[in-house]
Amino acid sequence: MTSDITNLESLFRLDFEMNQIQDFDLLLERILREARKVVHADAGSIYVKVDDGRLAIKYAQNDTQQKKLPPGQKLIYSIFSIPINEKSMSGYCALTGKMVNVPDVYHIPRNAPYSYNASYDMISGYKTTSTLTVPLKTTEDKLLGVIQMINATDEAGNWGPFSPKDEFLINHFATNAAIVLQRAYMNRVMILRMIKLSELRDPKETGPHVNRVAGYAVEMYDRWAYHHKIADQEREKFKDAFKIGAMFHDVGKVAISDLILKKPARFTPEEYDIMQRHTLYGADLFGDPQSALDIIARDVALNHHENWDGTGYPGLLDPVSKEPIKDYQGKLLGKKGEEIPLTGRIVAIADVFDALCSKRVYKDPWSKDAALTEIRHLAGTKFDPELVEIFFEILPHIEHIQELYPESGIC
Numbered sequence: 001m002t003s004d005i006t007n008l009e010s011l012f013r014l015d016f017e018m019n020q021i022q023d024f025d026l027l028l029e030r031i032l033r034e035a036r037k038v039v040h041a042d043a044g045s046i047y048v049k050v051d052d053g054r055l056a057i058k059y060a061q062n063d064t065q066q067k068k069l070p071p072g073q074k075l076i077y078s079i080f081s082i083p084i085n086e087k088s089m090s091g092y093c094a095l096t097g098k099m100v101n102v103p104d105v106y107h108i109p110r111n112a113p114y115s116y117n118a119s120y121d122m123i124s125g126y127k128t129t130s131t132l133t134v135p136l137k138t139t140e141d142k143l144l145g146v147i148q149m150i151n152a153t154d155e156a157g158n159w160g161p162f163s164p165k166d167e168f169l170i171n172h173f174a175t176n177a178a179i180v181l182q183r184a185y186m187n188r189v190m191i192l193r194m195i196k197l198s199e200l201r202d203p204k205e206t207g208p209h210v211n212r213v214a215g216y217a218v219e220m221y222d223r224w225a226y227h228h229k230i231a232d233q234e235r236e237k238f239k240d241a242f243k244i245g246a247m248f249h250d251v252g253k254v255a256i257s258d259l260i261l262k263k264p265a266r267f268t269p270e271e272y273d274i275m276q277r278h279t280l281y282g283a284d285l286f287g288d289p290q291s292a293l294d295i296i297a298r299d300v301a302l303n304h305h306e307n308w309d310g311t312g313y314p315g316l317l318d319p320v321s322k323e324p325i326k327d328y329q330g331k332l333l334g335k336k337g338e339e340i341p342l343t344g345r346i347v348a349i350a351d352v353f354d355a356l357c358s359k360r361v362y363k364d365p366w367s368k369d370a371a372l373t374e375i376r377h378l379a380g381t382k383f384d385p386e387l388v389e390i391f392f393e394i395l396p397h398i399e400h401i402q403e404l405y406p407e408s409g410i411c
Helices: 002-019 024-039 089-096 119-124 164-201 207-227 232-247 251-255 269-276 278-285 292-303 342-357 368-377 385-393 395-404
Strands: 041-049 054-062 081-083 100-102 131-137 143-153
Touching: 024 041, 024 054, 024 143, 024 164, 024 232, 041 089, 054 089, 054 143, 081 089, 089 100, 089 131, 089 143, 131 164, 143 164, 164 207, 164 232, 164 251, 207 232, 207 342, 207 385, 207 395, 232 292, 232 342, 251 278, 269 278, 278 292, 292 342, 342 368, 342 385, 368 385, 385 395
Parallel strands: none
Antiparallel strands: 041 054, 041 143, 054 081, 100 131, 131 143
């Protein structure tokens, strides 16, 4: 009885905590992690329904595999999608809206419409035994995705089947998770609609581009926070606001003339001065901050073109006019080193790397090796050298994000 009360109290607490998360991707990751805790699953995956009517994996977690990695590193999983049909457990769950509890995936009854693809275990070197798959559906019965728990684990660490109690707990959890997930999804849609306005003005500001830059930035911050021993709760809260704030890094370009913004050639000095003002315009959109997100978005928009050695823009601003300060020779007095907010220093690397790897009207994409060489070369001048080292530490995750948000013309 005490255990049941504790479980329910944990669910109520999780409902509250998940409602505080704004970013869709970070919420998916949190939902998967907490669902696994609720039913003591060693591993699990979460899928979302995508436009072509399939299920695409968004996150996978595995405690057994995670323990094999060095401290601070995260598991990288394969990216794939599956059809919504009866042939797989996840597909069947999505198709019918029914929970699927399989005690042993290698001994599924012959009359079951679904089967298990053992190649996943062969590739990963991990043996799946029990699974519990549940749909994520809105109150209007709209399918958002599917969450699958893998290998129920007892107190001694042994794997076994998921119980009826686990079914009850995960079903309650999934119902509430779907509600907050729908809210976060609508939040993401609204953000991408705002980004679409920028894309209409500047073809470089695509949805995949801003998702990649924000993804790189959050992974870099996460590793930086690990090295600097930032508490988990503080780190998770900051990541949530930073992921969204980083998406708005170039939102100020909506105020720049098309004659400059879409010019397929190098800017004149006068045109470059005008283009630099997109940092001021973007920051001004968040000039009366009401939340941590507003502050981060403002700092990112204003500072992501500042350089570590002080040669970037817009530089120091006059406290009254809010205009860039210039010296007697007319040069900007740039911020340098740690005068530049951490968020700006991180997004600077993320944005430049993605720009180098992307096709533009005025250039072909660089090769990945050439882009990485350039990032390394700019450490200590354009970029914070510590953050460059962190970028290379998490390079597999950077490449993974490129796979998550593909786009033609990317190295």
